[in-house]
Amino acid sequence: MPSHRKPRTRMTSSGPAVGVTTAALASVGLFAQGADAAPVVPGQRPSIEEVQKKVDDLYRQADLATQKYDEAKEATATQRATVDGLLDQVAAGTAKLNETRRIIGGYAAAQYRDGGVSPTMTLLFSHDPQAFFDQRRLMGRLSDEQQRTLTTFEAERAAGAKKRAEASRGLAALTTSQQTLRAGKQEVQAKLTAARTLLSTLTAQEKARLAALEQKKQDDAKRRAAELAARQEAAARQAAAAHPKPAPPAGHAPSAPSTPPAPSTPPAPTSKAAEALAFARAQLGKPYVWGATGPASYDCSGLTQAAWKAAGVDLPRTTWDQVKTGSRVATADLEPGDLVFFYDDISHVGMYIGNGMMIHAPHSGAYVREESIYYMPIYGSVRPG
Structure with a gap:
């Protein structure tokens, strides 16, 4: 692992589920109905129809929260990859900057051996080497190679500062996405726990009644599906009748009749x-x-x-x-x-x-x-x- 990278704590999905008692469910309005429904009297058990509606709604809310979680997870993965790339670029830029600094240090050492560090080298190692460029008189005291090195040093330092700022913003965005991810996870768990807890309060007789309501819902949905299939089949037959196949030329044996599609056969x-x-x-x-x-x-x-x-x-x-x-x-x-x-x-x-x-x-x-x-x-x- 590169020296600039630190291992991150992995996020797991094995966190404790949110426990909710029946009393707590009632207190947070789990049995409450919409504005167009009859109000629930405190302490009165909801009807099985109300339970079915509430359980279905909780599962739908969990579906919605799951999509939010999936979205945050995608954003987190994208931002983590972006931050990792920026950190790699910062590390590479720092290495180049250090190499350029080493070259400049070599110039300073050579001048020291020749009789001391000149004001020019002092400027090179100052906090703001850009000040050197503002003093055109001193530029003439550098060789072309030294001038190019100084220009490179300043460009690399500016680029490194820009990349570090980008990485900092990326890390902030990543932190926000991770917080959203954790909140989404807790929201899904809360909805699912609430649904399971609500179902656990039912008696055996109530569960049987709920199962019967669910079966009726399934049967109604299947009936509508069969009606759609019939309409699609009728439309396909009308289309075939409107565009019949041409008759074979006289003197040619007719080809074997094609097998008509079975009833309710969907298009291939x-x-x-x-x-x-x-x-x-x-x-x-x-x-x-x-x-x-x-x-x-x-x-x-x-x-x-x-x-x-x-x-x-x-x-x-x-x-x-x-x-x-x-x-x-x-x-x-x-x-x-x-x-x-x-x-x-x-x-x-x-x-x-x-x-x-x-x-x-x-x-x-x-x-x-x-x-x-x-x-x-x-x-x-x-x-x-």
Whole structure:
């Protein structure tokens, strides 16, 4: 390790989770509803519907906090690389400056041996050698080589000061990003802990009721997915009818009729989309871990980024940046491989696989799975490529 570099303390994700009791949850408004919902009476247990809404909201907030964490992590990595590069440049500049200083010292030593250090050399070693340039009368007492050396010395010292200032600003920005990273980590942990704690307060009967509500939500989402698939199939048939294949010329045996597509068959993906889909399917069953990009676990945008990278397409890290890549696609025109984004804050993403379904990494405690795109409110979709 270079002498100017000091080992930095590594940031780990194994910090203690934020503990929250049921009483504390109530005190911070975990059971509170939005402005348009009925107020919760203090001491009264929320309904199962309220619990489901609150748990879903906490997971969504955790998704949002995860994207902030991912963004801060990217910024931290970029700033650390910038600072490391600046420190390397400062070290190299310092070495060059010291070498030039050594040469000037040699001039001074030679003058001393010849009868003492001249005022010129005194100026050379002064705090502000630039003062030397302001005294043109003394410049004539230096040789051309000495003048060039002095000019080099002053340029190197100015460049070194500039690089040190840049490094100082970079270190300040890095410190800010690290603080943001730590705050984001704590925010995610708090949201997830709150959701787990809320669920732990339910009785067995309440958990069964919650599971039934979740199943109803899944069934409704699947029904809407089937409706989308039917509409897409009908549109494909209309397009085929509007552009029928020409009849074979007379005297030629007709070719074998093409096999009609099976009902609800999605359009064939492009080669890159097929590769991305194959990768995503291979991750089914792996756990969601916030901030993870594989290969053992993923968060939502980490999965889509890794899948398209396997197809040779580089996507940004966060949902907020991924939604800006490629071309926008209407829900009715979705094709396998397209990215579907959810919620107004664009805090979640999944990969469309056809028939109104997607592969995504849902939330903490869940696994990469197939699910209807209508399970969450859709923000919009894009087609990478």
